[in-house]
Amino acid sequence: MRPLRGLAARRRASVAGALGLLLTVEACATAVPQGQAPAASHQHRGAARGAPAPHIDALAAVGPGAAAAAGAGTGTVALAPPPAHRRGGPAGSGPRRASSGPGPAYFHTLPPGAALPSGAQCARWVRARPIAESKRMNRAYNQAMGQPVGPGFLAGDAPQADQLIAPRINGGFTGATGEILRWAACKWGIDQDIVFAQAAVESWWRQTTLGDWESSGCPPGHGPGVDGKPGLCPQSWGILQNRYPYEKGSWPGIATSTAMNADTAYAIWRSCFDGYEAWLNTVEHVGTYQAGDAWGCVGRWFAGRWRTAPARQYIGTVKQYLHERIWLQPDFQEP
Numbered sequence: 012m013r014p015l016r017g018l019a020a021r022r023r024a025s026v027a028g029a030l031g032l033l034l035t036v037e038a039c040a041t042a043v044p045q046g047q048a049p050a051a052s053h054q055h056r057g058a059a060r061g062a063p064a065p066h067i068d069a070l071a072a073v074g075p076g077a078a079a080a081a082g083a084g085t086g087t088v089a090l091a092p093p094p095a096h097r098r099g100g101p102a103g104s105g106p107r108r109a110s111s112g113p114g115p116a117y118f119h120t121l122p123p124g125a126a127l128p129s130g131a132q133c134a135r136w137v138r139a140r141p142i143a144e145s146k147r148m149n150r151a152y153n154q155a156m157g158q159p160v161g162p163g164f165l166a167g168d169a170p171q172a173d174q175l176i177a178p179r180i181n182g183g184f185t186g187a188t189g190e191i192l193r194w195a196a197c198k199w200g201i202d203q204d205i206v207f208a209q210a211a212v213e214s215w216w217r218q219t220t221l222g223d224w225e226s227s228g229c230p231p232g233h234g235p236g237v238d239g240k241p242g243l244c245p246q247s248w249g250i251l252q253n254r255y256p257y258e259k260g261s262w263p264g265i266a267t268s269t270a271m272n273a274d275t276a277y278a279i280w281r282s283c284f285d286g287y288e289a290w291l292n293t294v295e296h297v298g299t300y301q302a303g304d305a306w307g308c309v310g311r312w313f314a315g316r317w318r319t320a321p322a323r324q325y326i327g328t329v330k331q332y333l334h335e336r337i338w339l340q341p342d343f344q345e346p
Contacts, residue, residue: 113139118193121200123285123302130183130274133197142189145216145344149188149250149269152218157182157264157271164260165279169287176287180278182264182271188216188250189338195273199281201305206277208333209309212325213252216338218269220252221245228256230266251276251312276312283308291317306330 114136121127128136144150160180165172184194192210196203214220222245226235229244238245247254249272253265264271282288286302288311296317300307309329310322337343 115197116140118196118201118203120202120205120305125200127179127200127281128197130179130181130194130198133194134184136197137184137186137190137194142187142193143346144187144189145338145346146188146218147345149216149218152249152267152269153188153191154185155264155268155270156185157261157268157274160260160275164258165282165287167288167290168282169289171285172282172287176278176282176285180261180271180274182268182274184270184274186270188218188269191270191273192216192250194270195277198274199277201277201280201284204333204336205305205309205329206273207338208329209312210250210273211332211337211343212329214250215343216250218250218272220247220249222247222252223254230255230262248272280308280312283311295319297323 144153158181160177162177163173164177164180179198184191186194189207192206193203195201196206210216221238224240224243225246226242226244228246229235229237230246230248233244235242235244246256248266250269251272253261253272253275255262255265258265258275261271261275265275266272283291284302284305288300291300291311294316296319298318300317306326307318307322310318310326313325314322316322332338
């Protein structure tokens with residue numbers, strides 16, 4: 012359940028520069044695996060970007076502070092930057108209500124151990140500030156919900172992870188792609204711009220993305236050759252490229268439901284952020300893993316290791332996309 016997907020070839024040269032890696036898709040497939048625990052590893056890999064589209068719709072780029080005003084009267088949210096002192100996802104005091112309009116205009120990172128909003132509460136907040144669909148290929152997946160993951164899903168982590176985090180995973184939301192990502196950010200207490208940027212790195216926000224093609228570790232019904240590559244099957248699925256061999260309890264939802272994919276990915280991030288992954292200090296690591304490092308846990312999603320060089324390179328790429336606000340750019344839009 013710990014993804015370490017190597018990055019696939021990108022259309023934008025800025026990605027290669029940010030990573031410092033000029034990798035082919037084939038080379039990425041052989042990247043060193045991450046681990047959910049010392050005995051298990053997980054990999055992430057993004058997908059090639061798509062063709063430009065002519066407009067941004069509701070994902071209009073706006074200046075700092077505009078989020079509070081966006082939606083007044085209409086209820087529509089513009090995905091504005093957070094205040095400068097909040098950018099980058101440091102743990103904060105929680106979702107903040109805008110001065111006008113329903114629900115929080117922006118979801119910030121909540122500290123380790125914080126009381127998290129329920130999925131139902133987050134759904135109400137997100138739906139009160141609708142976002143137009145920007146990824147037409149996701150429409151069917153966005154209307155599908157997920158399922159509970161069952162006991163033992165986070166068994167490699169501290170017992171609290173299976174007691175407090177795993178039971179909340181259900182993919183219980185439908186909406187536009189941007190709304191689903193906001194819902195996951197709200198539900199798991201992670202800065203929404205980190206979510207937007209990471210999903211762009213992993214899949215260009217496409218739930219149809221398949222990655223980590225291998226000859227084994229195939230999901231049910233997707234044996235070697237079934238999905239178009241002779242002798243190979245995709246281990247990684249969807250908008251966050253969740254990896255089936257390490258997240259079997261979330262199958263088939265991580266493939267069929269955008270919400271389930273994001274819900275599962277950020278539950279795993281929260282387990283890391285809350286300090287439940289002490290195994291990270293028993294495998295290759297740089298520095299000491301501890302609770303409260305939002306970016307360290309982003310890197311661990313890719314590398315399955317704590318702040319190693321591949322993890323830091325991945326963090327750099329996500330930060331670059333966040334800085335560019337790539338999800339607002341015209342060539343990102345595929346409505």
